[in-house]
Amino acid sequence: MKLAKKLKEEFSFFKGNYLILIISWILMDFAGELPGTYYSDYVIQLGGSATILGLITLVSMLALASVQFLGGYLADKYGRRWLVSTLTFGVALSYIFYATAPSWHLILIGATIQNLCLLYQPALIAMMADSLPPKKRGMGFSILNLITSVATTPAPAVALLLVTTYGSITGMRIAYTFVTILFIAAATVRLKLKESMKNTEKLNLKEALHSYPKALKEGINIWKVVPRSTLFLFFSTLITRFSFSMTGALFLVYAFYELRIGGGTDDLALQLARERWGYVMIALFICMIILSFPTGKLIDKVGRKIPLIVSGLLMIPAVLLFVYGSYLTLFIVLPLFGFAQLLGFSAYQTLFADLVPQTQRGKVTGSMNFFTYIFMAIGGIAGGLLYDNVSPQLPFLLMPILIVPSVLLIVFHVHEPKPEERQA
Numbered sequence: 001m002k003l004a005k006k007l008k009e010e011f012s013f014f015k016g017n018y019l020i021l022i023i024s025w026i027l028m029d030f031a032g033e034l035p036g037t038y039y040s041d042y043v044i045q046l047g048g049s050a051t052i053l054g055l056i057t058l059v060s061m062l063a064l065a066s067v068q069f070l071g072g073y074l075a076d077k078y079g080r081r082w083l084v085s086t087l088t089f090g091v092a093l094s095y096i097f098y099a100t101a102p103s104w105h106l107i108l109i110g111a112t113i114q115n116l117c118l119l120y121q122p123a124l125i126a127m128m129a130d131s132l133p134p135k136k137r138g139m140g141f142s143i144l145n146l147i148t149s150v151a152t153t154p155a156p157a158v159a160l161l162l163v164t165t166y167g168s169i170t171g172m173r174i175a176y177t178f179v180t181i182l183f184i185a186a187a188t189v190r191l192k193l194k195e196s197m198k199n200t201e202k203l204n205l206k207e208a209l210h211s212y213p214k215a216l217k218e219g220i221n222i223w224k225v226v227p228r229s230t231l232f233l234f235f236s237t238l239i240t241r242f243s244f245s246m247t248g249a250l251f252l253v254y255a256f257y258e259l260r261i262g263g264g265t266d267d268l269a270l271q272l273a274r275e276r277w278g279y280v281m282i283a284l285f286i287c288m289i290i291l292s293f294p295t296g297k298l299i300d301k302v303g304r305k306i307p308l309i310v311s312g313l314l315m316i317p318a319v320l321l322f323v324y325g326s327y328l329t330l331f332i333v334l335p336l337f338g339f340a341q342l343l344g345f346s347a348y349q350t351l352f353a354d355l356v357p358q359t360q361r362g363k364v365t366g367s368m369n370f371f372t373y374i375f376m377a378i379g380g381i382a383g384g385l386l387y388d389n390v391s392p393q394l395p396f397l398l399m400p401i402l403i404v405p406s407v408l409l410i411v412f413h414v415h416e417p418k419p420e421e422r423q424a
Contacts, residue, residue, distance in 0.1 A: 018131040020193050022144065024186040031182035033155035035098070035175040037281050038163055038274065040252040042172045048104040053249040054384020056108050061245070061377035064115035065370050068122060072366020073215030075123035076359060081195045083120040084127060088190050090117030092183030099176035122365040129353035129361055130196035141346045143296060156285065160278030168274065219367035226364055230355045232413035234368050236406045237348060238375050240312065243402040245376035246383030246395040252277060258392050261327040280330045287335035288342060295343055304351035305416045311344030312407040316400040323396045354417050
C-alpha cells in the first residue's frame, strides 16, 4: 500500500494536457523516427549530397525561424490550445511531399511547409511547461523522453525491414505514408487539449495576421524583463544547436562513405551499411529508455546546472570517438551522444521553466527559437559545404571546439534559482 501511494504521488502530474501531449508524442515520435533512420540516405538516393542536405536544413530552419516571434506572441495573447490543435494537421499533410518526391526538390518544399506550420511550437513548449508542477519538471521532461524513446525503439527495426524488403526508395515512401497517417491521428488526439492560460483574449484572425511587427518588437523587448541567466542560457544553447546542425544530417553519410561500415561504397556494401545502421539505431533507443528515468531523478535531485555542464562535456569524447571510430564503436558513440542530448534537453527545458514566468514563456520561447533556427540554418549549410569541399571530418571536429564556450557560459553566467524561487 505504501509503495502504491508513493507511486501515485510520484506520478500525480500524469494527467490532463500532459497526458494528452504524451499520447500524441508517442504517435509522432515513432512516426518521425521511422523514416528518420534513413532520411539522409533517402535524400542522396534522390540526387542529393551533403551540401543538398545542408540546403534543406537552411531553408527549413529559416522558415521555422520566420514564425517564431508570431507564434510566441499569439500563444501568450490568444492561448496555446488553438495553435497546437489545428496546425498539427498541417505538419501531418506536409509529409505527403516526402512520400511522393521524385527528387530532393519536393522534400525541400515539404520541409518548408512543415516548418511554417510549426508556428505552434512556442505554444506547445509553453503548454508543456504550464502543465508540470515546479518540483516535478525534471521528472516530467525526462519521462517525455522515456516514453517517446519507448515508442521510437521499434522504428529503426521497422525502417530496416522496409528498406531491406522494398529497397531504399520504395521502403522510404511507404515509411512516409505511415508518418502522414500517424501524424493525422496525433493531431486528432490534440483536439482534446484544454487551454492552459488563465486569461486569454478572444481570437481575432485579422488582428493576429497583422500583429507580426508587434510580435517582433515584444519578442526583442522581452529580454529586458526576464532574469539575466535566461539570456546566457540562450547564448549557450545557440552555440550548441549551431554545432549540432552542422553535423546532424551527416552522421549517416559519414558512417556510410568515410567509416564505410558496410565495407565499401558499392551497392552491395551500401545495402549492408543500411542494415548495420539500423542495428545501431535500435541500440541507441534502447539506451535512451534505460537512462531516461534516472536522468529525470538526477535533475530534480542535484539541480539543473550540473547536468547541463556534464551534457556538454560528454560531447567532446563522443565526437572524437565517432570521427576516428568504426562500425563497432558506433554502438558506444551514438548512445553516448543520445545520453548527452537527453541530459542536456531535459535540464535545459526544466531550467527554462524555472526561470521564466508563465505569462512570458510563449514570447521568450518564440524569441529564443527565432535566433536559434537562424543559427541552425547557417550551421546546416556550413556543415554540408565544409563536408563536400574541405574535409568530411571538419564539421565534426568543430563541434568540441564550440562546446567549450557553451559550457563556460553555463558555468560562470547561469545561476540556478533556489527551489522556492522557481516559477510556477
